[in-house]
Amino acid sequence: MxxxxxxxxxxxxxxxxxxxxxxxxxxxxxxxxxxxxxxxxxxRGVIRGFTIDVDPEALGYPLQAIVRIRPLPGKLHIVQQLISEIPEFGECDKVTGDDCFVARLYIRSMKELDGLLDQIVDKAETNTAIVKSKPVERRMPPLSPR
Structure with missing residues (x-):
């Protein structure tokens, strides 16, 4: 390039x-x-698509949560399917380490957070952190080596 x-x-x-x-x-x-x-x-796959940047708060989702998810034994595929079906999960990464997934949830309230996590609580352990701010917005990697 x-x-x-x-x-x-x-x-x-x-x-x-x-x-x-x-x-x-x-x-x-x-x-x-x-x-x-x-x-x-x-x-070449460098540009995968053209998109828009939507503010979740403007759509009524003032809160975001980062959820680390560790499926119970034998439940990995079930949990992955559930995460993909819950539209409030805005993104999810499958990761190495103790947890299998790290996901971002868009929520309206803490009550809603509880309801969403209740859908997977019998299939996975979760650890949740509420996002206070985003000091670094999503950005592309450097285009040339340092």
Whole structure:
């Protein structure tokens, strides 16, 4: 990936809705040239998609919880399926270590948190932390080695 590809990615990370013409002007290429580079980045799997950033609080979810989940013996696949079916789980990583999953829950209240965790309590142990703030928002990894 050369410097122009890196510039394209940085600009698209800030504004995925930028027009091809405007993107081309910012990186010093023609619109067809930029379109070709973006297409190649997609084909190589560097760009997986274009999305929006939605504020959960604006949708009525003022609280977020990080939940570490350790399925009981023989319950791993059941717990994984349950997590995927509960829409308040906004994301989940399968991890190494004592816990099998680390997930982010979007919730309206502590009562709602209890109700959601009650759905898996007989199949897994959980450890929950309420998110106070996000000092680092989700970002892409560095584009070039340090």
């Amino acid at each position: 050369d410097e122009i590809d890196q510039k394209i990615l940085k600009i698209l990370m800030r504004d995925a809705r930028i027009s091809q013409k405007e993107l081309a002007a910012k990186v010093g290429l023609s619109a067809p040239g930029v379109a070709e580079r973006v297409r190649r980045l997609e084909e």
